[in-house]
Amino acid sequence: METKAFELKENLYWVGGLDPDLRIFDIVMTTDFGTTYNAYLLKGKKAIVLIETIKNKDKFLKKFVARVKSALKENEKITHIILNHTEPDHSGQLLQLVQNKDLVDPKAKIYGTDQAIKYLAQIHNKPLNFVEAKDQEELDIGGYTLKFYRAPFLHWPDTMFTYCPELKTVFTCDFLGAHYSHNEITFDTLEGKKLEDYWSSFWNYYVPIFGPYKPYALQGLKILETLDIDMICVSHGPVLNGDFSKQIEKYRVWSQEEALKDKIIVACVSAYGFTYEMAKQIVKGIESKGVEVQLYDMVDTPKDKVLQEFGNAKGLILGTPTIVGEALPQIWDLALALNKVVHGNKRFCGCFGSYGWSGEGVQNIDQRFEQTKVLLPLEPLPINFRASEEDLIKCFKYGVNFAKAILKEEIDDDFKRKEKTNQAMGKKKRKKIRVPRDGRVRKWKCIVCGEIVLSIQCPVICNACGAGPEAFVLIGLVENNIAMNTYSGSIAIIGGGATAISAAKAIRERNITCKITIFTMEKHWPYYRPIITKYFSDQTITEKSNFYLINKEWALENKVDIHFETQVVGIDKEKKLVKYSNTKSKETDEIPYDKLILATGSDNFCPFRDIQKVNIMGIRDLDNVIKITDYIKTNKVKKATVIGGGLLGMEAAEGLVDLGLEVEIIEFAERVMPRQLDSQASSIVQKLLESHGITIKTGCLASELIQNEQGLTTGYKIKGSEEIHKTELIVFAIGVRSRTDLAMQISLDINRGIKVNDKMETSVKGIFAAGDCAEYDFQYQNWVSAIEQGKIAGLNAIEEKNSTYIRKSLPYSLIIFDTTIFSVGSIVEDKKIQTLSHTDNDANYIKAFFKNEKIVGGIVIGKLEMGLELKDAIEDGLNIKQVVPIIF
Numbered sequence: 078m079e080t081k082a083f084e085l086k087e088n089l090y091w092v093g094g095l096d097p098d099l100r101i102f103d104i105v106m107t108t109d110f111g112t113t114y115n116a117y118l119l120k121g122k123k124a125i126v127l128i129e130t131i132k133n134k135d136k137f138l139k140k141f142v143a144r145v146k147s148a149l150k151e152n153e154k155i156t157h158i159i160l161n162h163t164e165p166d167h168s169g170q171l172l173q174l175v176q177n178k179d180l181v182d183p184k185a186k187i188y189g190t191d192q193a194i195k196y197l198a199q200i201h202n203k204p205l206n207f208v209e210a211k212d213q214e215e216l217d218i219g220g221y222t223l224k225f226y227r228a229p230f231l232h233w234p235d236t237m238f239t240y241c242p243e244l245k246t247v248f249t250c251d252f253l254g255a256h257y258s259h260n261e262i263t264f265d266t267l268e269g270k271k272l273e274d275y276w277s278s279f280w281n282y283y284v285p286i287f288g289p290y291k292p293y294a295l296q297g298l299k300i301l302e303t304l305d306i307d308m309i310c311v312s313h314g315p316v317l318n319g320d321f322s323k324q325i326e327k328y329r330v331w332s333q334e335e336a337l338k339d340k341i342i343v344a345c346v347s348a349y350g351f352t353y354e355m356a357k358q359i360v361k362g363i364e365s366k367g368v369e370v371q372l373y374d375m376v377d378t379p380k381d382k383v384l385q386e387f388g389n390a391k392g393l394i395l396g397t398p399t400i401v402g403e404a405l406p407q408i409w410d411l412a413l414a415l416n417k418v419v420h421g422n423k424r425f426c427g428c429f430g431s432y433g434w435s436g437e438g439v440q441n442i443d444q445r446f447e448q449t450k451v452l453l454p455l456e457p458l459p460i461n462f463r464a465s466e467e468d469l470i471k472c473f474k475y476g477v478n479f480a481k482a483i484l485k486e487e488i489d490d491d492f493k494r495k496e497k498t499n500q501a502m503g504k505k506k507r508k509k510i511r512v513p514r515d516g517r518v519r520k521w522k523c524i525v526c527g528e529i530v531l532s533i534q535c536p537v538i539c540n541a542c543g544a545g546p547e548a549f550v551l552i553g554l555v556e557n558n559i560a561m562n563t564y565s566g567s568i569a570i571i572g573g574g575a576t577a578i579s580a581a582k583a584i585r586e587r588n589i590t591c592k593i594t595i596f597t598m599e600k601h602w603p604y605y606r607p608i609i610t611k612y613f614s615d616q617t618i619t620e621k622s623n624f625y626l627i628n629k630e631w632a633l634e635n636k637v638d639i640h641f642e643t644q645v646v647g648i649d650k651e652k653k654l655v656k657y658s659n660t661k662s663k664e665t666d667e668i669p670y671d672k673l674i675l676a677t678g679s680d681n682f683c684p685f686r687d688i689q690k691v692n693i694m695g696i697r698d699l700d701n702v703i704k705i706t707d708y709i710k711t712n713k714v715k716k717a718t719v720i721g722g723g724l725l726g727m728e729a730a731e732g733l734v735d736l737g738l739e740v741e742i743i744e745f746a747e748r749v750m751p752r753q754l755d756s757q758a759s760s761i762v763q764k765l766l767e768s769h770g771i772t773i774k775t776g777c778l779a780s781e782l783i784q785n786e787q788g789l790t791t792g793y794k795i796k797g798s799e800e801i802h803k804t805e806l807i808v809f810a811i812g813v814r815s816r817t818d819l820a821m822q823i824s825l826d827i828n829r830g831i832k833v834n835d836k837m838e839t840s841v842k843g844i845f846a847a848g849d850c851a852e853y854d855f856q857y858q859n860w861v862s863a864i865e866q867g868k869i870a871g872l873n874a875i876e877e878k879n880s881t882y883i884r885k886s887l888p889y890s891l892i893i894f895d896t897t898i899f900s901v902g903s904i905v906e907d908k909k910i911q912t913l914s915h916t917d918n919d920a921n922y923i924k925a926f927f928k929n930e931k932i933v934g935g936i937v938i939g940k941l942e943m944g945l946e947l948k949d950a951i952e953d954g955l956n957i958k959q960v961v962p963i964i965f
């Protein structure tokens with residue numbers, strides 16, 4: 078194996094280098110278990126591709142060349158080189174390699190992102206045959222496709238992933254790697270102590286490499302989620318084969334940004350206690366605003382302890398005297414631990430201290446803060462020697478104002494940081510491109526790292542590389558002529574149905590800055606729920622693209638983070654936290670939110686309690702329908718009983734007939750679809766169902782179930798009769814109940830659903846509810862109104878003014894056995910109601926309901942377009958005279 082390529086899959090070889098003795102990497106990392114530089118060779122029919130090269134050290138070159146050669150036949154040469162990242166431990170051998178005419182075709186193309194090409198040109202200082210790998214672009218190498226995915230800051234701006242769908246393999250370079258040298262190459266061969274050591278190196282690798290880029294790491298995981306993979310070819314450490322879900326999960330957990338608390342750390346040193354006296358007053362000032370504060374004397378406090386406490390704190394105030402023209406080393410240590418990428422533009426900092434004559438201590442720390450681009454709300458506070466009574470009051474007020482900055486309150490003018498500070502320190506005034514105040518969102522590109530930032534004004538800092546405003550060039554406007562909404566909070570949406578997606582879509586149409594997180598219990602991408610019963614007759618329905626409301630690409634593009642198979646187990650409305658648990662791994666976590674949208678939907682009401690439900694099933698989501706279909710097929714079910722003759726009962730019955738079953742419907746009312754149809758329409762529908770062999774029993778209540786010892790339901794009795802009716806499967810569809818348990822936990826006002834106003838606001842500020850779980854004006858929702866309410870909830874969550882829900886007549890429409898059944902508005906008949914109807918034969922039926930001459934409801938069987946006319950007529954408030962010529 079020493080000098081031979083290691084075959085990972087057919088035509089895919091590991092050809093990298095092992096460096097087991099390395100103990101320090103990149104100056105900053107200790108590597109107790111050495112490392113590897115992984116490179117891969119993939120042989121297609123049209124091209125031979127090398128993915129990554131290895132470190133530029135002669136000791137690796139010979140073996141590397143031998144390994145590549147061992148995988149090539151005579152006359153075969155590398156024709157393409159892909160560099161997912163250009164750091165010299167992966168691109169180092171590039172030059173030697175392209176000059177090796179035995180191994181590499183002289184016309185070989187070198188693929189990398191635009192940034193990668195820029196860096197490679199500077200690293201190798203030679204013109205090479207570079208080709209830009211654009212995001213999502215594909216390369217056909219004969220029998221295999223290579224698709225590129227931009228993955229910036231994992232961990233340089235140049236990074237991308239390369240995916241081969243035919244091999245279910247992705248090449249992620251450093252992402253998910255570890256400094257661990259392993260002769261057997263693949264992860265599945267690690268065990269015992271070796272496995273333990275691998276995990277410790279996996280963590281040690283993550284911290285410095287991906288710790289500063291957590292949001293990007295989550296984006297990387299999102300890309301992987303969209304791919305069908307069974308192997309991850311990393312660039313350091315074992316190739317991930319077998320079960321690598323733990324690695325993915327660990328990255329996911331480690332990459333969650335901890336919510337910053339309204340907490341301030343004050344750390345100082347003091348020779349004679351003068352700076353310390355100031356510190357104590359500052360602390361009192363902070364406390365007076367009710368903000369948590371911790372004071373540390375750095376003479377006897379380890380730096381790491383303070384940094385750990387600062388981990389989730391919004392503020393840091395450093396106090397230092399001036400000793401021989403400088404701040405004290407303990408304070409410098411803390412100031413140097415700040416950096417642009419992690420703390421820039423996010424954390425609030427300030428400094429103070431006592432001095433004798435020149436006062437450079439505070440000045441220097443303040444300049445360091447400026448370099449790190451942290452938020453500096455206040456002027457620094459130097460005091461000459463010992464603080465007087467008056468000075469101590471100033472210190473107290475400094476604390477008050479720093480706390481105000483954290484709480485986003487207005488700061489007193491005396492303390493507010495002034496622009497002049499920069500000039501006074503001899504710094505150039507920030508160059509910032511000014512654009513019209515039209516509220517339109519623009520695309521800005523950071524010329525340092527290539528990051529694209531969407532914002533109205535020139536960004537103050539590049540959140541990726543920390544470059545200042547001078548690094549940004551304006552590259553265009555976001556394609557939308559309307560001024561975009563700029564709300565920048567975090568929005569959590571609970572539920573994965575149409576309401577939730579409608580909310581997310583409405584938000585994104587108006588706002589690209591806020592964070593959106595969706596939690597859904599389902600494992601499927603949100604789908605078109607009204608057609609799930611079609612699955613009974615067509616199990617390929619889920620493969621059709623129009624079955625889904627959104628897809629992975631949409632979620633990625635719109636930066637909507639979706640947690641599948643996740644149950645929200647609690648909401649802390651005071652701390653504004655959503656606590657959730659993965660239904661598979663049972664791992665729990667929490668995220669902070671600024672606005673919360675409850676779109677938890679509804680449950681099917683099951684009339685049978687406290688009995689085994691082996692063959693008693695409801696239909697609510699796709700998995701229910703899949704389960705019923707599987708059960709029917711596995712158990713060769715011949716006869717099914719549908720309990721409930723409403724809308725869903727009809728659809729279920731049709732689906733079961735399509736599956737070849739003998740079907741009966743039991744309806745408590747005297748006729749089918751009593752809520753949507755009048756008696757004539759009900760009888761037309763009943764005849765239609767009967768013509769397809771469905772038995773309909775109206776005016777019946779299935780009151781008692783007969784079960785065998787295995788808990789299988791074999792029959793039922795109808796109330797008032799002792800006769801046992803045999804059945805093999807019971808599907809219940811007798812109505813839904815709003816899912817309100819979470820709302821109940823946090824004491825929202827609930828009636829049948831969560832009570833909302835026309836802005837979809839619940840009784841708690843910042844929490845919205847929409848769709849089936851909500852109750853607006855005592856009304857239940859259907860698909861159309863749920864979508865509209867989702868939209869209104871989303872728009873109000875981003876504080877769009879004038880977004881109110883207007884109650885509309887809710888149409889119900891279904892097509893069974895190719896016949897449209899449509900009902901809209903109020904169809905109750907009483908003395909005050911006038912009706913007009915028309916029927917050709919049983920295939921076409923129209924009825925309109927009028928109150929005080931005005932149309933209020935309608936029923937159509939047969940022609941959907943007539944139903945839509947009726948709906949429009951109701952919305953337009955037409956009277957009989959206007960309706961008749963249109964409809965009849």
Ligand SMILES: Cc1cc2nc3c(=O)[nH]c(=O)nc-3n(C[C@H](O)[C@H](O)[C@H](O)COP(=O)(O)O)c2cc1C
Pocket residue numbers: 346347348349350351352353397398399400401402403431432433434435436437461462463
């Ligand atoms: C060894 C020494 C060197 C000092 N050097 C300076 C100096 O360069 N510039 C200055 O403004 N003050 C200097 N000072 C004065 C202190 O900054 C001053 O005494 C201050 O009040 C000490 O505050 P503290 O009690 O919080 O340590 C020096 C003090 C000492 C003891």
